[in-house]
Amino acid sequence: MKTISRCVVVLAIVAGAATSFAQGLAERVQEHTLKNGMKLLMVERHTSPTVAAWIRFRVGSVDERSDERGLAHLLEHMLFKGTKTLGTRDYAAEKPVLDRIEATAQKLMAERIKRDQADPKRIEQLTAELASLEKEAEKYVVKEEFADIYARNGGSGYNAFTSKDGTTYLINLPSNKLELWASIESDRMRNAVLREFYTERNVVMEERRRSYDAEPQGKLWETFIADAFNAHPNGQPTIGWMSDIENLTRTKAENFLHKYYAPNNAIVALVGDIDPQKAIALVEKYFGNIPPGTPVPPVAVEEPEQAGEKRAEVVGDAEPELMVGFHKPTLPAPDDYVFDVIDMLLTDGRTSRLYKKLVLEKKLATSVSSFGAPGSRYPNLFIINATPRAPHTVAEVEAAIYEELERLKTEPMTKDELQQILNHLEFEESRQMASNGGLARNLTEYEAIAGTWRYLIEHRQKVARITPEDVIRVAKQYFTRENRNVGFITPKAQ
Structure with a gap:
């Protein structure tokens, strides 16, 4: 009973402190908008020498066209792969191999989509060629370099998630490492390289098999939502249908990335042990000269009124x-x-x-x-x-x-x-x-x-x-x- 009582008291103290904080939230949140449209929200509180840094992009699976379904989720995976300087041993040597991988993959997909009319020998040849090129590209890859850098510098909770509404990247780190965060994340926003694209696409396809195709609860959810929305993209699965994923290309993903994952569609929150004016200067220094992308257009289609169960x-x-x-x-x-x-x-x-x-x-x-x-x-x-x-x-x-x-x-x-x-x-x-x-x-x-x-x-x-x-x-x-x-x-x- 004493343990429970202590827990109740602690919870009451925490809740009371947080309630007091919430009541003053309007005065505590500081806003700053960069010229390129990026929105910065800051809350200064010095309860510990740490900062939560979140970047939210206003683009999710609801913003995909019919030939792009699954891209937002796949890009969530891909943006952990690095940039022109991180995640690679030699980008200048790696890039020509990546280009050859893309050209070969496009040919393979074009042949496969012929279905019954496809040439099995051509598919076999292109599949072998793609595997060989991917093996060649592996020698340039530095696995998980973002995560390793953050971990070595005291970061925790490094993660991302995609929904119908948006895509978010997050990290908690010591407050004296905020400039490291700004350097890494601005580099990712400006110079992301979608290396290992087709191997990661296979990972997502396996995720789909495991969580939806072979899982009755997952299949129920997808069927239920697809039934409910006949016209609106809310009805499409965030991960994409299997045939959607199979037909995603690196070129298509890069176009989607460069179009929407840009400062004008980004909201950044820095909460914790910060000096807001110094944080603004830091964000301006690293993100301020990144060109804005295309504003995410609203979804025009409206779901027709349902006329029966x-x-x-x-x-x-x-x-x-x-x-x-x-x-x-x-x-x-x-x-x-x-x-x-x-x-x-x-x-x-x-x-x-x-x-x-x-x-x-x-x-x-x-x-x-x-x-x-x-x-x-x-x-x-x-x-x-x-x-x-x-x-x-x-x-x-x-x-x-x-x-x-x-x-x-x-x-x-x-x-x-x-x-x-x-x-x-x-x-x-x-x-x-x-x-x-x-x-x-x-x-x-x-x-x-x-x-x-x-x-x-x-x-x-x-x-x-x-x-x-x-x-x-x-x-x-x-x-x-x-x-x-x-x-x-x-x-x-x-």
């Missing part, structure tokens, strides 16, 4: 699983704030309506959750995900979910429920901002998606204004059969 079944060697999704607007639309309330009202914690009914009382499910997906820049889905508890079925869980959604249309949210939601929001905001990395992530995320990082400080205020009548109105408007998407796994018969 869509159901997707995946039969696989897995336990039953259920997803129910409804089309909805995205932030900062007023109804999106109402969905944030509904999300917490339904599945946040043991006293939430769906958790209490499905998991605790009826014992129909082992778990239930809700969230917005697959992206946030464009209208998305409100999704409820549940796992039936044996011997109960998907159909039983689905029916129970609909009962609770109907309750939302008739049974007003209580003052206690709203206060519990506001308390939880305050705790979560505090927790996320307690670390330099958490705050850097939120600053870059909301600056990119909502158009301003100030969404962070406005969100709870707007949620507090939501009324029980708002919840009833939104539930009636969106939770309809016509607007409903259902996906489920049926276990394969033994």
Whole structure:
């Protein structure tokens, strides 16, 4: 009990300090925009001699054309491969080999795409030639040089991730190594070399096989989302379909890279032990003369209004699983704030309506959750995900979910429920901002998606204004059969 008590006290102190910090966030965030369009967000706090440095590019898989699907995710992998000076022993000697690899790969792909009309001998010859050239190129490669340099200089958490909405690169490092970060990342932005492209493409294809093609849960997710979005690129998998990946080329990737992964589409957050004026000077010195790229254009296509329920079944060697999704607007639309309330009202914690009914009382499910997906820049889905508890079925869980959604249309949210939601929001905001990395992530995320990082400080205020009548109105408007998407796994018969 003493250990638990100490933990509670520590958490309370951390949450209190973070809450106090959050209240002054508007005054603490300093902004600077370079002439090339790069946005710099800084928060100075000296809790430790470290800095979280995050770079968010406003380009994700939703921005790919039909012949580019999977490029943003593949480029996330490729940008760890180095530059003209890092990751290579001799770029001048390496480049001609890379060019020959690309020419050979293009010929091989052109032959393969003929399918039944392809020449097997030609494919065999080009495959052998490509393998030989890739072997030759290996002698110039210095593996993981970015990571090694950061590790030798005290860096940690070096990583990247790609989503529908954007691509982010992150590192935590000692504050006296900030210039090293600026040097490395500006070099990567200016001089990235997509070496080992086709071997890395094979790695991504294997990732796809393992996580989606051979995994019923992954296949369910892809099928469910693709069913829900017939026109909008939100429906396409971030990793790409297998045939998409097979037809990606280094040339296509380089064009996408040079077009969009540029200062005018970048948001940088530096949070931690910094002097903002010195940080600005450092960023200007290393990034200021990089030419801007092409602004990422908005996606013009709009998903047509759904005219009836869509159901997707995946039969696989897995336990039953259920997803129910409804089309909805995205932030900062007023109804999106109402969905944030509904999300917490339904599945946040043991006293939430769906958790209490499905998991605790009826014992129909082992778990239930809700969230917005697959992206946030464009209208998305409100999704409820549940796992039936044996011997109960998907159909039983689905029916129970609909009962609770109907309750939302008739049974007003209580003052206690709203206060519990506001308390939880305050705790979560505090927790996320307690670390330099958490705050850097939120600053870059909301600056990119909502158009301003100030969404962070406005969100709870707007949620507090939501009324029980708002919840009833939104539930009636969106939770309809016509607007409903259902996906489920049926276990394969033994």
